[in-house]
Amino acid sequence: MPQPKYRKIVILGYRSVGKSSLTIQFVEGQFVDSYDPTIENTFTTTLSLNGQEFHLQLVDTAGQDEYSIFPQSYSMDIHGYVLVYSVTSNKSFEVVQVIHDKLLDMVGKVQVPIVLVGNKKDLHMERVVRFDEGKGMADSWKAVFMESSAKENQMINWIDIW
Numbered sequence: 001m002p003q004p005k006y007r008k009i010v011i012l013g014y015r016s017v018g019k020s021s022l023t024i025q026f027v028e029g030q031f032v033d034s035y036d037p038t039i040e041n042t043f044t045t046t047l048s049l050n051g052q053e054f055h056l057q058l059v060d061t062a063g064q065d066e067y068s069i070f071p072q073s074y075s076m077d078i079h080g081y082v083l084v085y086s087v088t089s090n091k092s093f094e095v096v097q098v099i100h101d102k103l104l105d106m107v108g109k110v111q112v113p114i115v116l117v118g119n120k121k122d123l124h125m126e127r128v129v130r131f132d133e134g135k136g137m138a139d140s141w142k143a144v145f146m147e148s149s150a151k152e153n154q155m156i157n158w159i160d161i162w
């Protein structure tokens with residue numbers, strides 16, 4: 001069995017888009033309906049993929065807006081970023097573009113993988129951001145795109161990306 005690989009991933013996005021819900025669903029397999037704004041939480045989990053063990057550290061950040069200062073610590077020693085918006089919020093979709101631009105500024109040229117996630121796809125009636133809009137944004141960043149629902153456990157297969 002090869003040595004475990006260590007991966008640190010930061011989850012970014014506007015307030016209330018489901019960053020914590022996605023992380024908790026991924027790590028603990030449950031959905032929490034209540035809303036409790038995050039300051040910052042780090043979750044750890046291990047998983048095995050094709051005989052390789054991974055030790056994952058998931059940094060669930062406080063919701064950002066277009067004016068938030070990007071903490072330096074989010075640019076060092078990071079293997080990947082998950083940028084989350086909600087398909088029910090145009091604002092969150094605008095903010096995720098700003099966050100991406102700040103990320104590029106901060107790390108110079110982003111050489112780390114980025115995944116753009118459109119969450120809350122179960123809220124069909126409230127959808128305002130189309131799949132192709134999300135895909136178009138991700139393509140322009142050369143990032144991976146997926147839609148998800150933390151509620152219905154339609155999860156992104158994060159580790160596939162790293």
Ligand SMILES: Nc1nc2c(ncn2[C@@H]2O[C@H](COP(=O)(O)OP(=O)(O)OP(=O)(O)O)[C@@H](O)[C@H]2O)c(=O)[nH]1
Pocket residue numbers: 013014015016017018019020021022032033034035036037038039061062063064119120121122123148149150151152
């Ligand atoms: N219907 C539905 N609700 C969701 C989904 N994901 C999260 N929610 C709800 O949306 C609210 C916000 O979810 P959080 O996971 O706390 O969002 P967050 O992005 O971590 O929020 P901040 O800590 O403020 O940045 C909660 O009430 C969740 O239950 C989803 O996929 N579908």
